[in-house]
Amino acid sequence: MQVAIIGITGYAGSTLYELLKKHSQVNQINLYGHNLSKPTQLDQINDEFSYDQHLVFPYDENAIIKDNDAVFFATPAGVTSKMAKPFIKAGFPVIDLSGDYRLKDPDEYLKWYQKDPAELSDLQKAQYCLADIDDSEGAKYIANPGCYATAVLLGLAPVVKEDLIDLDSIVIDAKSGLSGAGKSLSDSSHFVMANENLQVYKPHEHKHIPEIVQKLQVWNKNVQNIEFMTTLVPLNKGIMCTMFMKLKSNIEMDKVQHAFDSLYANSKFVHVSMDDLPTIKSVVGTNECHVGLSFNSSNNSLMIVSVIDNMIKGAAGQAIQNFNHLFDFEETDGLELMHVLP
Numbered sequence: 001m002q003v004a005i006i007g008i009t010g011y012a013g014s015t016l017y018e019l020l021k022k023h024s025q026v027n028q029i030n031l032y033g034h035n036l037s038k039p040t041q042l043d044q045i046n047d048e049f050s051y052d053q054h055l056v057f058p059y060d061e062n063a064i065i066k067d068n069d070a071v072f073f074a075t076p077a078g079v080t081s082k083m084a085k086p087f088i089k090a091g092f093p094v095i096d097l098s099g100d101y102r103l104k105d106p107d108e109y110l111k112w113y114q115k116d117p118a119e120l121s122d123l124q125k126a127q128y129c130l131a132d133i134d135d136s137e138g139a140k141y142i143a144n145p146g147c148y149a150t151a152v153l154l155g156l157a158p159v160v161k162e163d164l165i166d167l168d169s170i171v172i173d174a175k176s177g178l179s180g181a182g183k184s185l186s187d188s189s190h191f192v193m194a195n196e197n198l199q200v201y202k203p204h205e206h207k208h209i210p211e212i213v214q215k216l217q218v219w220n221k222n223v224q225n226i227e228f229m230t231t232l233v234p235l236n237k238g239i240m241c242t243m244f245m246k247l248k249s250n251i252e253m254d255k256v257q258h259a260f261d262s263l264y265a266n267s268k269f270v271h272v273s274m275d276d277l278p279t280i281k282s283v284v285g286t287n288e289c290h291v292g293l294s295f296n297s298s299n300n301s302l303m304i305v306s307v308i309d310n311m312i313k314g315a316a317g318q319a320i321q322n323f324n325h326l327f328d329f330e331e332t333d334g335l336e337l338m339h340v341l342p
């Protein structure tokens with residue numbers, strides 16, 4: 001199996017490359033750069049890969065289709081849908097890490113991303129695959145979920161699917177490390193602003209809001225909206241979503257526990273605890289999602305805490321999990337990882 005990566009100079013593309021090197025079914029990784037005029041050594045265009053002389057080729061869609069069995073796009077939203085178009089037309093497998101194929105309604109995409117949406121026919125062909133829950137059988141063009149959306153959806157799925165909570169009571173406090181913003185520098189990611197600081201950003205306008213709501217509505221049509229707030233925290237990697245909601249008045253915690261146990265009973269990557277609350281450190285470096293629950297009987301509030309590594313479960317790792325489903329490989333292939341110690 002030969003695979004192509006577009007976006008090797010970025011954080012998600014680099015992580016994909018590192019993980020795919022250990023995949024037992026991938027014998028060649030072909031890298032392509034959109035602004036190269038001739039084959040160039042990786043160590044000359046990405047400082048993270050000193051001494052790696054793997055050649056990166058100029059972007060050429062015909063060569064990619066001829067020399068590969070699938071393509072991963074780790075490129076910005078707005079760019080990917082244009083680049084992926086000929087691949088979808090040719091019936092060639094695409095796994096897209098951007099937000100371009102996640103929202104089914106092009107008007108919603110325009111509203112939240114303020115960019116031109118993908119063509120409706122391509123949106124209809126693409127499948128949103130939350131790898132730990134969705135069966136991507138038959139999918140060929142995969143919209144890999146967003147990082148915050150992954151942590152939120154894995155934490156909320158059992159209680160929303162089983163209709164155990166007041167659906168209009170969901171409040172989410174989401175925190176992310178800086179790599180979530182990609183490699184480009186901004187005012188908020190300068191060391192002096194990011195270090196020793198917490199910054200709330202994009203209040204009520206984060207593009208993962210419609211993505212989360214769209215999926216929650218598939219699980220439970222009565223979902224209307226959520227309260228979702230994001231904070232930049234001084235970490236390289238990791239997301240923690242702390243989610244509050246009211247349990248329905250007739251629901252006991254053993255029913256909640258049963259919903260989590262049954263949904264994730266066979267999960268290789270999602271681990272749930274009723275006793276301990278998870279920490280970011282326990283998942284960074286892995287494709288795992290750890291979920292912890294706490295119930296406040298004085299006001300009937302349930303707190304669900306969900307943590308992931310944004311670059312792995314929130315991007316490259318989940319993309320490989322989806323790739324494994326797509327080609328019927330072992331789900332954990334390329335993803336047997338160790339969290340960062342100490």
Ligand SMILES: NC(=O)C1=CN([C@@H]2O[C@H](COP(=O)(O)OP(=O)(O)OC[C@H]3O[C@@H](n4cnc5c(N)ncnc54)[C@H](OP(=O)(O)O)[C@@H]3O)[C@@H](O)[C@H]2O)C=CC1
Nearest residue numbers: 007009010011012034074075076077098147180182183315
């Ligand atoms: N970082 C994260 O935690 C997550 C990221 N994602 C998504 O994955 C994608 C990549 O993110 P990330 O790696 O963080 O971003 P980066 O900004 O770190 O990297 C972006 C990559 O896209 C390339 N690129 C930029 N413009 C173009 C263009 N016009 N045509 C082709 N390639 C282009 C860049 O190449 P060059 O620099 O050489 O121009 C670079 O390789 C994004 O869509 C992002 O939303 C999804 C989930 C989580």
Ligand SMILES: CC(=O)N[C@@H](CCC(=O)OP(=O)(O)O)C(=O)O
Nearest residue numbers: 097098099146147176177180181
């Ligand atoms: C810290 C930070 O800036 N995080 C990014 C995460 C977005 C992301 O990576 O997901 P997409 O694939 O949807 O772009 C943000 O909040 O926009």
